[in-house]
Amino acid sequence: MAKSAPAPPDAAIEARGLTKVFGDRYALRGVDLSVGRGEHLVIFGPNGAGKTTLVKILATLVKPSSGDVWLDGSNLRARPELVRRKLSLVSHQTFLYDNLTVYENLRFYGRMYGIPDLERNIREVAARVQLETRLHQRAGTLSHGLQRRAAIARAVLHDPPILFLDEPEAGLDPRATSVVREILGSVNTGERTVIITTHNLERGLELGDRVVILHRGQVVFQAPRREVDAAGFRRVYDRCTGAGR
Amino acid sequence: MLGQVITILWKDIQTELRTKEVITSVLVFALLVLVIFVFAFGIGESPVNEVTPGILWAALTFGGILGGNRIFAVEKENSRLEGLMLCPVDRAVIYWGKLAGNFVFMLFVAAVVTPVFLALFNLPLFLPALPPVILLAVAGFAAAGTLFAAVAINTRARDIMLPLLFLPVAVPVIVAAVEATGLVLAGRPWGEMLIWLQIMAAFDIIYLVASTLVFEFVIEE
Numbered sequence: 001m002a003k004s005a006p007a008p009p010d011a012a013i014e015a016r017g018l019t020k021v022f023g024d025r026y027a028l029r030g031v032d033l034s035v036g037r038g039e040h041l042v043i044f045g046p047n048g049a050g051k052t053t054l055v056k057i058l059a060t061l062v063k064p065s066s067g068d069v070w071l072d073g074s075n076l077r078a079r080p081e082l083v084r085r086k087l088s089l090v091s092h093q094t095f096l097y098d099n100l101t102v103y104e105n106l107r108f109y110g111r112m113y114g115i116p117d118l119e120r121n122i123r124e125v126a127a128r129v130q131l132e133t134r135l136h137q138r139a140g141t142l143s144h145g146l147q148r149r150a151a152i153a154r155a156v157l158h159d160p161p162i163l164f165l166d167e168p169e170a171g172l173d174p175r176a177t178s179v180v181r182e183i184l185g186s187v188n189t190g191e192r193t194v195i196i197t198t199h200n201l202e203r204g205l206e207l208g209d210r211v212v213i214l215h216r217g218q219v220v221f222q223a224p225r226r227e228v229d230a231a232g233f234r235r236v237y238d239r240c241t242g243a244g245r
Numbered sequence: 246m247l248g249q250v251i252t253i254l255w256k257d258i259q260t261e262l263r264t265k266e267v268i269t270s271v272l273v274f275a276l277l278v279l280v281i282f283v284f285a286f287g288i289g290e291s292p293v294n295e296v297t298p299g300i301l302w303a304a305l306t307f308g309g310i311l312g313g314n315r316i317f318a319v320e321k322e323n324s325r326l327e328g329l330m331l332c333p334v335d336r337a338v339i340y341w342g343k344l345a346g347n348f349v350f351m352l353f354v355a356a357v358v359t360p361v362f363l364a365l366f367n368l369p370l371f372l373p374a375l376p377p378v379i380l381l382a383v384a385g386f387a388a389a390g391t392l393f394a395a396v397a398i399n400t401r402a403r404d405i406m407l408p409l410l411f412l413p414v415a416v417p418v419i420v421a422a423v424e425a426t427g428l429v430l431a432g433r434p435w436g437e438m439l440i441w442l443q444i445m446a447a448f449d450i451i452y453l454v455a456s457t458l459v460f461e462f463v464i465e466e
Contacts, residue, residue, distance in 0.1 A: 112332040
């Protein structure tokens with residue numbers, strides 16, 4: 001079997017020829033993607049475009065049918081545990097246990113990641129997401145917005161260099177959305193590489209350094225953010241995805 | 246690895262202590278099965294016969310299926326299984342963590358149901374040869390049950406799917422447990438039930454090794 005070439009050293013994420021087939025349905029068809037360190041990439045696409053499948057493959061939750069992925073230079077197939085230590089995922093599901101307190105949830109995940117000085121880390125992260133006063137409240141009793149904040153705390157507790165945000169604002173009311181945006185802004189600083197999937201064109205354009213449109217499992221458009229304006233991008237999106245026809 | 250297995254086990258125990266969902270439902274179900282058999286067979290007066298050991302293991306087996314379903318359902322809700330799968334641990338750690346919880350809960354249920362069973366059927370309460378039989382059988386149930394619960398959880402009819410998958414595979418352990426329990430209740434010597442204990446131990450190892458190897462494929466697709 002031919003050995004695939006190593007990932008470029010400057011890429012935080014490198015995906016080559018990613019294909020995923022569920023039964024006889026193609027969710028992804030040969031996706032190539034390269035994301036630089038510290039880059040914020042926004043993936044747009046209609047329902048069923050393959051955004052969540054792509055994120056799940058990159059986050060090691062689903063194995064690709066074919067193709068290769070490197071995260072921070074490590075091959076996903078060869079060293080999945082090492083790769084997982086470098087990434088995290090925030091989705092519209094919080095992954096929290098309703099009957100445990102926010103503190104117990106964070107302690108559970110912290111122990112699973114083997115985080116040293118866990119108590120201090122939990123306090124610091126809780127302060128960043130403004131949940132210090134809710135640490136000992138059961139996660140299931142929090143509002144959706146507060147649960148999403150706790151989910152962000154869980155995701156950044158081990159300070160991953162790569163963060164996936166799979167429609168992180170889905171299902172939130174406008175007030176909770178704006179608070180979550182603010183918190184995501186505060187955690188997505190420095191050298192952290194971020195991949196965001198969203199339906200919301202305006203919001204997505206605010207967040208990214210580069211934009212990608214995924215349609216029917218294929219990358220149909222990509223460009224640096226500075227090269228697209230909102231109105232022009234809307235037209236490109238409609239043309240690429242057939243929206244509005 | 247052991248630290249993370251214990252972390253998952255402790256999380257399950259902590260959750261169960263608050264909700265009491267698994268223990269209560271399994272315990273009530275298993276005790277109801279016993280009571281139904283008492284009324285159906287009216288065996289209280291004849292301490293040991295051919296069906297008595299089967300009654301105990303029918304109660305524990307069906308109770309165990311109920312518990313096995315529930316213990317994985319909690320990970321399916323809110324996609325918590327994905328949260329576990331994101332952790333930088335081998336998939337086998339997740340299996341062993343859930344298995345440990347399943348084993349502890351089933352053992353607790355057996356520890357309550359067995360004395361009730363012995364009392365209902367007018368049998369001696371102190372039977373030192375019975376705990377090893379229960380330990381080995383429950384270990385086998387938990388090992389196979391945890392794997393098949395993970396399979397069933399991704400199907401639409403998971404409540405029906407688990408017994409359909411689990412029972413045919415668990416038959417050797419159920420048969421061995423029933424036979425060994427029959428010998429214990431009849432006051433036979435250890436030597437006679439050794440073969441059944443060995444059969445259970447062998448199947449426990451097979452279930453554990455096979456489940457550890459295939460669990461990754463079960464939860465990833």
